[in-house]
Amino acid sequence: MSDTATSGFISHLIELRDRLIRALASILVIFLALVYFANDIYAFVANPLVLSLPENTTMIATDVTAPFFAPFKLTLFISLFLAIPFILHQVWGFLAPGLYKHEKRMLMPILLSSVVLFYAGIAFCYYVVMPIILGFLTAAGPSMMTLSPDISSYLAFILKLFFAFGVAFEIPVAIMLLCWSGVATTQGLKEKRPYIVVGAFVVAMFLTPPDVLSQTLLALPMLLLFEIGIILAGIYSKKSQQQEINNE
Template identity: 80%
Template sequence: MSESLQSGFIGHLIELRNRLMKALLSILLIFIALVYFANDIYAFVAAPLVNSLPENSTMIATDVTAPFFAPFKLTLFISLFAAIPFILHQVWSFIAPGLYQHEKRMLVPILVSSIVLFYSGIAFCYFVVMPIILGFFTSVGPEMMTLSPDISSYLSFILKLFFAFGVAFEIPVAIMLLCWSGATTTQSLREKRPYIVVGAFVIAMFLTPPDVLSQTLLALPMLLLFELGLVLAAFYTKKTTEQQEEEL
């Protein structure tokens, strides 16, 4: 019996290793396909800043290697973001055999929505938040100051915001999973709404650069997504309960 359990455990570890290798390979293949366009990708990501710069101002590189490594690093992160659907598919393929039928019906839409929400968060950051933030910051400095942002500093800034908004937009999925697993209920979360409002601004403070504008632009969508998560969680929890009763 113990040998059977051991062989089963080793089999799961081997499958997990294979899934991880496939996920890493997907990132590598996407990176190889995109690396030739690394400079174009960086130019696209830097467009909100470039469009906000005063006339005759440009971005600079304070490090000799920055013109090469900044686009290279950005392309690597873009490859990771682009591979997320395949990575989540590998995760799903690994855990799906151990799930009940009603759990599979519940988790498939959650898996799809988590991908859509993550990309929506990044798109919201790029098309809405970045022009507002950068337009504000590039217009409030002293007139005698020449603004010339460093390309490496801007890369760190934009990647931090992309990650923050991508993760923040997963709030509805997190709430649905918490309520579905029984860790909490929608009623309990509604009662804690004042604390959650404060918590959203605290989390935004840690996830965004140290300015009130970007923190507010992250906290407000988080609160709206929290309300959306409550609505979806109430619907899916009720639906899952009915499916379990039908199966019984």
């Protein structure tokens, strides 16, 4: 390897290190700004469960350290979620110099839409899915049972749901990338629709708690987003073909 190639490789590593540090610093800054409100953040996230609990029933902590660490962990994850736009900005800054103009025009909207869709998935989970799931789960047990959910168990439950719905809402972006890169075509995806339906429910089974309701509430939006992704990919393909014709 020549000295020029070596120096170029080292400069890329240095830039990658700097951007990783900036991304981690953004998470830390947001966390420090939110940690004072950790208990309030946990109360907000736990509100759908609290509203679903029977009267005179509260959440409990089975571990001595749970009242401190559960809100602390939640605040850290919230900080990560909120820092995603800045993290993607660092990713874009690292990749953009090596991209062609048409690649930049394609990837910038995809990065922006991926952030919006991720947040939309979390919002859909919190405002639509959680009240339905928690209302069903808290009412499904025997009448002689007293339900007192543990705060740490609820944290693991809700973070799993947030992540599952946030990732699931990225399906249109994934389809756009697959079609743009030539790995798949809209026609090929349409032909595989029956397998996609089965796959959506299988994925939902692994990403959600073991009940049919939550699996269905994840699988149905995934299928709707799949159809939206095919429509958008088809529109983009037509525009690309038209541009190629005009260039010729």
